[in-house]
Amino acid sequence: MADTSRAPRRRYGTRPTMKDVAARAGVGLKTVSRVVNGEPGVTDDTVRRVRDAIDALGFRRNDSARVLRKGRTASIGLVLEDLADPFYGPLSRAVEETARAHGALLIHGSSAEDPERERELVLALCARRVDGLIVVPASDDHRYLEPEIAAGVATVFVDRPPGRIEADVVLSDSFTGAREGVAHLIAHGHRRIGFIGDLPRIHTATERLRGYRAAMAAAGLETDEGWVSLGSTDPGRVRAAARSMLAGPAPVTALFTANNRVTVTVVRELGGRTRPVALVGFDDFELADLLDPAVTVIAQDAARLGRTAADRLFRRLDGVNTAPGTTRLPTRLIARGSGELPPA
């Protein structure tokens, strides 16, 4: 639902220029330049008129142009969920390599899955005049970014879509990937399959759950609500969920784990059991192939997500002015053993 109470949103790439400011203030370009760069030789009254025009137009001095003159570098901001989650390592590196190819520095921060912290961080980056932003959102309402986007800060979301605004977004196809992973377990004879996922307010968590339900429904299988657990990736929470699904008279015979943090904890939990439990995890992870059994995964290409988002951002910064769009990258099932175990 868009907020229609404010002025029409300015489109990407149409940020006001110094020329617009000069025209509105009724002064010459050189005078605007003096005021913007804090040079002397302008009367107080003229400074006031120029500043009013700057405020009215939402003008923002273009750092990239200043780089050329002053040897300062351009920069883009990258806001992730957690710097220590290995999923974001290749994504960050790919964004950095692309930024570097464009001569831009990377300003990096993480939200720790806290919407308020995401907002603070994004606005702090804007205040530091980044040229663009790549955001893995924790929030589900990004209307706070509208004035920044209108003022010309190119913004691309990655891994998860933005909330309540339209913007470019690059995603993995979580729904299709999860559906395929669960169908794979069904194809190997499982009928009672558990789903352990991330917090329900996270888009990828609900998309992957939707994939699970779609695969179960397509096979005509009932889903017991005790087989679905969404929550934090805290190992204690995940272990308790797994234990609960594996207990009782009709335990699940297979688990679908909806991200790499959950999968690693479930691998530890299953390691202590004598009865084999089949497992497919969303996200590949290092050494998955060397475990016993090796872990079958739905792999996403984290580096490609980062590279695609960064390419999109720099095209925007180069002035490409098409409507915001969504890119969905395919996932890939890698069968390694754990997902091919038959029901116990």
Added chain:
Amino acid sequence: MADTSRAPRRRYGTRPTMKDVAARAGVGLKTVSRVVNGEPGVTDDTVRRVRDAIDALGFRRNDSARVLRKGRTASIGLVLEDLADPFYGPLSRAVEETARAHGALLIHGSSAEDPERERELVLALCARRVDGLIVVPASDDHRYLEPEIAAGVATVFVDRPPGRIEADVVLSDSFTGAREGVAHLIAHGHRRIGFIGDLPRIHTATERLRGYRAAMAAAGLETDEGWVSLGSTDPGRVRAAARSMLAGPAPVTALFTANNRVTVTVVRELGGRTRPVALVGFDDFELADLLDPAVTVIAQDAARLGRTAADRLFRRLDGVNTAPGTTRLPTRLIARGSGELPPA
């Protein structure tokens, strides 16, 4: 070897103030403030005198103070070797948490082990007026940083020491850790032990090699030069080194791998062999305990390295003015199985 040709280095925390600039230019504090903030009402001649004084003193406007007035945030720069190396994940997160507790943003970049790229990145961060820097150095000559340090950019090195300048540094005790790991293999009966490490210009690589040699010498063991291989962490290079040491009539019976990237590749190489080879790796890594055999490691505390470096940096920014110092954090041997295998 210090460069003594330049003016005496200014010590940390003694950065020139606006008051110093005002005194040198022979103007009032308010006038300096006007020039620095680009406000009108100052004659061209006065602007010139103030700017000359700023240049002569190496004055740098204090961003932290401006935060309070203008709502812009302070920032620190973090330069790593590789954003995608999982060792740096917890280190980055610890630095970010500390920065956040001090209200500062983190500007992040990686050198990809290229000294020239490190230099470019560090100077670009300084040009963006970071308040301080935490650097995992790729270079062995940091004299290029002296003017920045003199101008008040607090700088702390982490994981590896700086080259040719004195500065705060926080390290793991690589020498002692490697010596202990190799002594552990010797205690389990090994006499022919190979060492596979990182590039010889990297301080941790040579310190860990020194630990290997010390342990071998302390046990009265000869070291065949064919048992030592330093080079990139490229998997092909590491596999070839392992194969070479494990071939021939008198192969090594154990390997010491000097960082987590090398260890993971060697685990893959050993996985395909029937004759067991003992292994101790420097750095712990996720799932090391679930492999077969589980991997014995010398663990460093990456989060503590990051936290200690960041604490040091913010103490400097708070004006603590003691001489630069070196902090060495202890490592810890975690015996899990691979390091306790007897010689084949």
